[in-house]
Amino acid sequence: MVKSSRKTKIPEPTIERLPLYSRPLEELMEADVPVVSSETLAKLCGVNPAQVRKDLAYFGEFGVRGVGYEVANLLKEINRILATDRQWKLCIVGLGNLGSALFENQNFKRRGYIFAAAFDSDPAKVGRILPNGVVVKHPKMIEVVVPKLEIEIGVITTPPFEAQRVAEMLFSAGVRAILNFAPIQLRSPECCIVENVDFTVNLENLAYHLAKLH
Amino acid sequence: MVKSSRKTKIPEPTIERLPLYSRPLEELMEADVPVVSSETLAKLCGVNPAQVRKDLAYFGEFGVRGVGYEVANLLKEINRILATDRQWKLCIVGLGNLGSALFENQNFKRRGYIFAAAFDSDPAKVGRILPNGVVVKHPKMIEVVVPKLEIEIGVITTPPFEAQRVAEMLFSAGVRAILNFAPIQLRSPECCIVENVDFTVNLENLAYHLAKLH
Incomplete structure (x- = not known):
């Protein structure tokens, strides 16, 4: 058993699994379930129970010995660690099918990720008013809009040949992180x-798992 | 150093990282680079070099001691393991913005994932001919089309309240795996x-990494 305390440094792979745990915990909380066992939580997330126990050992104080974890407190602590207890301002560049789908994704807003600006180089799209009231602007406006609105995260859904240039415009305007959907590996400072x-x-x-099943 | 041979069982987390390695390896191969060091490969994938060395120790025979890995052979072996040396037939259910974006994704086809059918319950979309010649059909046709075309993988991009029902239709028609984009955790047999x-x-x-940077 890993000794646990709030001050223990939580390893990176555990951090990366935390969002997986928070989804079913939210569902349990909505259903007024106060405590969940590691077996149930594992099943809901599609992770093995030993992994869940190991990861959540870092949150030992929320474990009720032999019973499970306190849903509300565990979720609160996970959200604190993942910094989802605050809002983040995003912009999107590229309003094709994928960009539009992401912009309209209700989960983003619910989790505190707010699209504050949208850019597209297509003159037919510039000036269009999106459902949340954001007006589409030309990417040349990135350097003005990003610092003004204090946008921290950029989402790129442009064609691949434009993505690296757009990334550089976003970074030099003050964006600190980019989620890139263009099929190209972007380099970052x-x-x-x-x-x-x-x-x-x-x-x-x-496909790998299917090939094994056959 | 992990002793390596082709017969060593490769652990799951390594398998899950293999697609990350194959992308830059493809780029290197296109650029006629014959050998790559673990440091360079790590940088190109955004993984740490120790991780790359540990993972690729399972492919020891392609390592050139003190120099790096043979690009072509390593890529070939990764593709064999991931079963990307064959084609897979897919269908998609839900042709909104996200569904259309996925259907038109050129990378899928290039990697052997072929959309052989598309379904949408919107009467305005049924009968429409998509760019690759596929005709949009109503989801009630899933039970006929999936076995006929021997479709193995289903992609779901419906609204959340339809997703579980669609998943069950796909499974009972013979689909063995589902990639689900609807914001709901699907259960599977x-x-x-x-x-x-x-x-x-x-x-x-x-956001977690940004919060740490600040």
């Missing part, structure tokens, strides 16, 4: 973070 | 696999 999202990685995981 | 994709998890990772 030392001070900043890029997370590249590639759906084919999910498909390859599925 | 024992024989089948569901991977739930949630972009807010990526945002939470970014």
Whole structure:
């Protein structure tokens, strides 16, 4: 058993699994379930129970010995660690099908990620008013809009050949992190973070497991 | 140093990182780079070099001692393990913005994931001919089309309240794996696999790292 205290440094892989735990915990809380066992939580997340116990050992004080974890307190602590107890301002660049889908994603807003600006280089789209009242602007306005609205995170959904240039515009305007959906690996300056999202990685995981099943 | 041979069982977390390595390896191969060091590969993938060395120790025979890894052979072996050396037939259910974006994703096709069918319950969309010649059908046709075309993987991009029902239709028609983009955790029968994709998890990772930087 890992000794646990609030001051223990939580390892990176555990941190990366925390959002997985927070989803079912939210559902349990909505259903007024006060305590959950590691077996149930594991099943709800699709993680093995030993992993759940190991990860949540870092939150030992919320474990009720032999019973499980206090749902409300565990969720609160996870949200504090993941910094989801505050709002983040985002902008999106590229309003094709994917960009529009992300912009309209209700989960983002519910979790505190607010799209405060949207950019597209298509003249037919510039000036359009989006459902939340944001007006689409040309990417040349990034350097003005990002610092003015104090936007911290940029989401890129442009064609691949535009993505690196857009990333550099965002960084020099003050964005500190980018979530990139363009099918290209973006490079970032030392001070900043890029997370590249590639759906084919999910498909390859599925295909690998399917190939094993056959 | 982990002793390596082709027969060593490769652990799950390593398997899950393999797609990350294959992307930069493809770029290196296109650029005619024959050998890559673990440091360079680590930098290109955003993984730490010790992790790369540990993972690729399972592919020891492609390591050139003190120099690096043979790009072409390493890539070939990764693709064999991930079963990307074959094609997979997919169908998609839900042709909103996200569904359309995924259907048109050129990377899927390039990696052997072929959308062979598309379903949407909107009468205005049924009968529409998509760019690759696929005709949009009503979801009630799933039970006929999936077995006929031998579709193995389903992609769900419906509203959340329809997703579980659609998943059950897909499974009973013979689909073995589902990639789910609807914001709801889907349950699956024992024989089948569901991977739930949630972009807010990526945002939470970014926010966590940003909060640490400040």
